[in-house]
Amino acid sequence: MADPVLRSVHVHPVKALRALSPTQAEVQPWGLAHDRRWAVVDADDTVMTQRHHPRLALASAEPLPGGGLRLTAPGLEPLVVPVPEPSATLTTGIFGKAVETVPAGAAAAAWFSAHLETDARLVHLDAPEHRRPIDPAYALPGETVSLADGYPLLVTASASLDALNALIARGDHAHEGPLPMSRFRPNLVVDGTEPWAEDGWTRLAVGEVTFRVAKPCGRCVVTTTDQATAERGKEPLRTLGRHRAIGGRLVFGQNLVPEHIGTLRVGDPVKILD
16 A cells, blocks of 8 residues: 555635635644634524535635635625734624624625525634633643634545445445545545544544644535535445444544644655654
8 A cells, every 4th residue: 555645625714614625835833724613603602514514615705815715605795804804703602602703794794695595794803812611521721613613624534434335335325425635624634544544543644744643533414415415315424333433422433633834735754743
């Protein structure tokens, strides 16, 4: 088998929107540059995700010079959103925790409200001091994350997806497969490993950057959402429940914390350090 390499890189400028796939990305202490620095919140100032709003998958956000965004979605005119001016922050709820964000303004709120057909507005995580701590059970002192679910990066392996799809093909919802990797919304995808090899990783180097593996990634209903249509099925949760229930969670992929900053490039060698 060939040595492992970085197959692809994925960033999500707005949490829960469609992923972008650049050929390289800067690693910052709290995640990839441009990844999940923005989010959509509801009328209660709680972050909205595809768990309850699958139509978020149909919208895209392109980072612009200076940090702003260009938003696109079916049936709506594109909208350019600048980085909001520093102002009074909004206490925003995310998975039972609070983080301080800055609202992006009325035009963005109207755009997302129209797309989701409910009250919504766009917020920005502006300053490093507003980033939230990683779960202390899996973090070193001072480690933080942006608006990702819990950890700075998520890595998955192509061989593990192939193995999962083979299991789906033998199940009672085989017609839903094979599933693309986009269902799992990773930041990094690695080629050239054995299936499920990532279960045993504790540290790895991708090109010039090293990472600590924090914990396996427990999966939710978002993985059943077709990222191109926003329609839902039963897989992969049905098959993960039968074959990948680990520690009470349905596991696919590993959460990563960077040990230092640097640049990742598609094709970089991946070395398992521990």
